[in-house]
Amino acid sequence: xxxxxxxxxxxxxxxxxxxxxxxxxxxxxxxxxxxxxxxxxxxxxxxxxxxxxxxxxxxxxxxxxxxxxxxxxxxxxxxxxxxxxxxxxxxxxxxxxxxxxxxxxxxxxxxxxxxxxxxxxxxxxxxxxxxxxxxxxxxxxxxxxxxxxxxxxxxxxxxxxxxxxxxxxxxxxxxxxxxxxxxxxxxxxxxxxxxxxxxxxxxxxxxxxxxxxxxxxxxxxxxxxxxxxxxxxxxxxxxxxxxxxxxxxxxxxxxxxxxxxxxxxxxxxxxxxxxxxxxxxxxxxxxxxxxxxxxxxxxxxxxxxxxxxxxxxxxxxxxxxxxxxxxxxxxxxxxxxxxxxxxxxxxxxxxxxxxxxxxxxxxxxxxxxxxxxxxxxxxxxxxxxxxxxxxxxxxxxxxxxxxxxxxxxxxxxxxxxxxxxxxxxxxxxxxxxxxxxxxxxxxxxxxxxxxxxxxxxxxxxxxxxxxxxxxxxxxxxxxxxxxxxxxxxxxxxxxxxxxxxxxxxxxxxxxxxxxxxxxxxxxxxxxxxxxxxxxxxxxxxxxxxxxxxxxxxxxxxxxxxxxxxxxxxxxxxxxxxxxxxxxxxxxxxxxxxxxxxxxxxxxxxxxxxxxxxxxxxxxxxxxxx
Numbered sequence: 001x002x003x004x005x006x007x008x009x010x011x012x013x014x015x016x017x018x019x020x021x022x023x024x025x026x027x028x029x030x031x032x033x034x035x036x037x038x039x040x041x042x043x044x045x046x047x048x049x050x051x052x053x054x055x056x057x058x059x060x061x062x063x064x065x066x067x068x069x070x071x072x073x074x075x076x077x078x079x080x081x082x083x084x085x086x087x088x089x090x091x092x093x094x095x096x097x098x099x100x101x102x103x104x105x106x107x108x109x110x111x112x113x114x115x116x117x118x119x120x121x122x123x124x125x126x127x128x129x130x131x132x133x134x135x136x137x138x139x140x141x142x143x144x145x146x147x148x149x150x151x152x153x154x155x156x157x158x159x160x161x162x163x164x165x166x167x168x169x170x171x172x173x174x175x176x177x178x179x180x181x182x183x184x185x186x187x188x189x190x191x192x193x194x195x196x197x198x199x200x201x202x203x204x205x206x207x208x209x210x211x212x213x214x215x216x217x218x219x220x221x222x223x224x225x226x227x228x229x230x231x232x233x234x235x236x237x238x239x240x241x242x243x244x245x246x247x248x249x250x251x252x253x254x255x256x257x258x259x260x261x262x263x264x265x266x267x268x269x270x271x272x273x274x275x276x277x278x279x280x281x282x283x284x285x286x287x288x289x290x291x292x293x294x295x296x297x298x299x300x301x302x303x304x305x306x307x308x309x310x311x312x313x314x315x316x317x318x319x320x321x322x323x324x325x326x327x328x329x330x331x332x333x334x335x336x337x338x339x340x341x342x343x344x345x346x347x348x349x350x351x352x353x354x355x356x357x358x359x360x361x362x363x364x365x366x367x368x369x370x371x372x373x374x375x376x377x378x379x380x381x382x383x384x385x386x387x388x389x390x391x392x393x394x395x396x397x398x399x400x401x402x403x404x405x406x407x408x409x410x411x412x413x414x415x416x417x418x419x420x421x422x423x424x425x426x427x428x429x430x431x432x433x434x435x436x437x438x439x440x441x442x443x444x445x446x447x448x449x450x451x452x453x454x455x456x457x458x459x460x461x462x463x464x465x466x467x468x469x470x471x472x473x474x475x476x477x478x479x480x481x482x483x484x485x486x487x488x489x490x491x492x493x494x495x496x497x498x499x500x501x502x503x504x505x506x507x508x509x510x511x512x513x514x515x516x517x518x519x520x521x522x523x524x525x526x527x528x529x530x531x532x533x534x535x536x537x538x539x540x541x542x543x544x545x546x547x548x549x550x551x552x553x554x555x556x557x558x559x560x561x562x563x564x565x566x567x568x569x570x571x572x573x574x575x576x577x578x579x580x581x582x583x584x585x586x587x588x589x590x591x592x593x594x595x596x597x598x599x600x601x602x603x604x605x606x607x608x609x610x611x612x613x614x615x616x617x618x619x620x621x622x623x624x625x
Contacts (some may be wrong), residue, residue, distance in 0.1 A: 001026050003181050003209040004049065008058035010233075011044060018044060022059065022235035024228055025182070031203060031210040031223050033242060036230035038293060042213045044516040045230070046070060046183045061136070061183065067093075069179035071187060073545035076158050083169055084154030084162065087140050088176035094136045094610050097128040105425055140176040146198040147172050147191065148361065164190035173203065181207045184212040189218050192361040199433060206545030216476050218244070218499035221277055239606040243270045243277070248601075269479065276503045276525050312450065312480040314428050319462030319490035322351050326463050326491045327372050328514055332381030334364060334371055341367050345381070345517045349463075349512065354485070356523060363512045365398070365495045366467055372493060373465045392461025394452055396468035396495075407443065407451055408436040414455035430453040445472035453481070463488035471499045499524045559624040563613045575604045 003026050010020035019040040026032060034042040047053040050070040051062055061066070076086055088095070105119045128134070145156065147168045158166060167190045174182060174534045188196060200222045203210060211228075214220055220242040227238040227245040238245040250266045301459055329347040333340060341364030349355060349372075357365050370376050371383060373393040387390075404411060408431075411422050429450040442615065443451070449472045455466070464485070470478045478498060485492055485505045496502055502509075506523035578601045 001063065002026065003028050003066055004417060006049070006058070006060045007061070007518055009045070009048060011041070011048070011053070011055050013041075013044070017233055019230055019233045019235060021229070022228075023058070024235070025239045026209040028180070028209055029207060030225055031212065032226045032228055032237075033220050033224040034211065034213045034230065035227050035245065035475075037476075040230040042195065042230060043072065043185055045228075046072070046185055046213065049181070050183055066180045068181045068183065069174040069177045070183040071174035072185040073167065074170075075190070076170060076173075077165050079157070079159040081158055082154065083144070083156050083158060085143070085151065086158055086169055087154075087172050087176055087517075088137065090173040091136060091140065093118060093130065093178075097124055100124045101128065115611070134179050134340065136550040140172075143172045143176040143202075144194065146195065146202060147175075148195045150373065151616060168195075171199075180208050182208050184214075184586075186213060186215070188214050188216040188438070188497075191497065193359060193499065196497065198497075215470070215473065215478060215480070216498060216500075217273070218277070218503075220475075228442035228601060237602070239602045240609060243273055244605065244620065246270050251464040272530055275499065276500075276523075284321070302335045306357045310427075312477045313428055313483075314453070314457055314480060315484050316457055316464075316488045319488070320388060320390065320460070322389050322462050322490070324351060324387045325384075326350065326351055326353075326386040327493075328376070329372070330382050330384065332371070332378040332383065334367055335379040336364075336367060340379075340515065342512065342517060343379055347517055347519070349491055351386070352489055352491055354505050354507045355494065355510060356502045356508075356617065357493065357495045357510045358502065358524070359512035363514075365512050368468055368512055368517075369465050369493055369495055389463055390459070390461045391463045391465060392456050394456050394464070394466045394469050396471055403440060404437055406437050407447070409433055410435075410440055410451060411454060415458040417458060423452055425458060432594070442538075446474065446477070450477070457484075463493070464488065464490065465493045467495045468497065469494070469503060470496055485548070557618065561615065561618045561622055564611060564618055568608065568611045568615065571604065571608045575608055577602075578604050 005021050005025050006097060009022040021051040022031045022045070024032070034045065036042055044053065047057050047070070050068055051060075052070070068496070078086070081089070101121065101124045102122065104117060105229070106469060107120070108116055128136075141151070141154065145151075149165075149168070149172070158169065161169065166510050171184070174184070177206050178287050179341035180241070187199065191199065196216070200219060203223050210223075212223070224242045227242060228238065229238065229245070229249065238248065240248075244316070245269045247267055250270075270443055285289055325348055327347075328351040330349040332342070332345045332347075334345065357369060367376070373391055374385070375382070375393065393522075403413070405413075408422060408426065412418060415425075417425060423436055426432075431438075431447075431450070431454075440448075449469070453469070469481060473481065478501060482501055482504050485501075492505060494505055506522070507521070507526045508522070509520045509522060511520065511527065520530060578597070
């Protein structure tokens with residue numbers, strides 16, 4: 001059932017058109033991700049859907065009775081509320097019903113037992129039961145817990161919370177409000193990995209339409225079922241997961257002759273991404289099929305076109321050769337005032353090794369890498385630094401961009417470069433022309449992060465220690481960082497909540513938890529798989545079902561699986577034909593023809609996805625016997 005219908009939406013900002021002709025239909029349980037460069041209008045579109053902004057053209061129609069919730073980066077309006085009060089306030093329906101019931105109970109206690117009063121009371125009770133009953137408050141508190149708040153936090157006033165905690169509070173309120181249409185602007189900000197995983201599961205089970213903006217690629221892939229691409233003032237709707245849209249977009253741009261080398265590299269990246277992501281059993285079959293389609297597209301293309309969009313691209317210079325080991329912790333105890341984070345820790349990092357550090361918030365990841373970077377001394381034990389080691393450290397707080405002056409002056413202070421060499425370096429980080437003369441107190445968080453990365457690149461370090469380097473970076477910039485780290489021949493120690501980056505970069509994973517360091521070969525997916533296996537082993541085994549009660553898989557169930565597999569083969573053959581059509585530049589010779597080709601392609605892809613869903617259900621039935 002459609003929850004929202006957007007028709008021919010358009011809006012101007014500052015007298016200039018932001019986008020025009022944007023239209024789509026949102027079905028219940030659809031999770032549409034918004035894609036587009038900064039300034040394309042993603043946040044503006046969310047606010048139009050929320051009814052906070054009126055479009056300059058077109059309209060938004062909502063199904064009758066649709067409840068809408070918007071989470072964005074704006075702080076709560078009433079900072080004197082407690083966290084619990086603020087989260088509960090999202091359930092105005094349940095609060096109003098409780099007040100109505102209390103008023104009716106007072107009337108009945110005063111002797112009013114008339115038929116009308118009793119009918120009103122029964123109606124209010126029924127409505128409250130539909131709204132979650134008297135458990136609804138517990139449901140709200142469960143959302144707070146899922147996002148990392150402890151029970152005692154509910155009594156803290158909002159004015160005492162940090163910026164990150166306020167952002168999580170806003171997200172909790174939106175999630176707990178039981179919306180029919182949930183609008184999320186950067187919901188992954190300030191979430192650790194357990195909270196991210198909880199949010200993914202929560203959204204997957206939510207009986208609502210969702211529209212979201214995010215830069216976390218793993219999250220986008222786990223959550224999204226469709227994509228609305230905002231590009232050059234227009235909207236293009238794509239049915240299918242995030243990586244499939246990226247692949248289709250790259251194929252489309254190859255067909256148009258745009259930056260073929262870069263688009264082929266993007267397709268190859270999606271190939272690697274699907275390979276890593278498909279460790280989830282539920283995704284494996286779909287991922288395998290998509291790998292085949294990606295491989296076909298990867299081999300096709302047209303002549304390169306020098307036209308291109310401004311995108312961050314950089315690399316680290318070849319590092320000076322260090323000794324065999326670069327850093328070594330020996331029986332170290334790492335503390336913060338009043339608390340030991342890690343005790344009796346030993347860690348050896350070899351030349352050229354790429355380590356990723358994971359663990360729950362508060363476990364000591366940042367304190368550990370500050371110790372490795374020489375920013376703090378261990379309380380016991382020692383840190384040994386290898387021969388010819390030069391450390392480059394990037395704080396999550398972008399402190400290299402602090403101070404007075406301009407972007408250019410900050411770079412010169414941090415690198416010693418002067419004149420044109422400094423401007424050339426800044427140009428590679430999207431500070432061209434007058435951008436280099438912006439004052440530091442006027443630049444955005446993303447610009448601060450790019451400036452810090454520019455200073456790091458110029459440092460000549462052969463050991464990079466990075467704390468949340470993707471903060472404030474969009475998807476394309478995160479991928480540029482990923483490429484630069486993959487090509488870097490020195491050692492890397494990385495703390496990040498970006499699981500796609502952890503998986504791409506890490507050759508070894510260090511887990512910080514319960515005062516200990518544990519080391520495992522591999523990146524994020526290997527760590528996650530090993531954790532799931534340990535958790536499965538720790539669960540009590542279910543008693544085996546008596547042999548007499550087990551049923552052999554039915555012939556009908558097996559035939560159903562085989563029939564669906566044949567349907568998938570036919571549907572994918574049709575999809576390949578449509579992809580051939582899309583790869584033909586003639587398909588883009590007129591707007592009408594391009595639109596029809598795109599619509600047929602999206603319908604065919606949606607049909608294939610639906611068949612895979614049917615196959616999953618049929619295989620589950622077959623496995624149950």
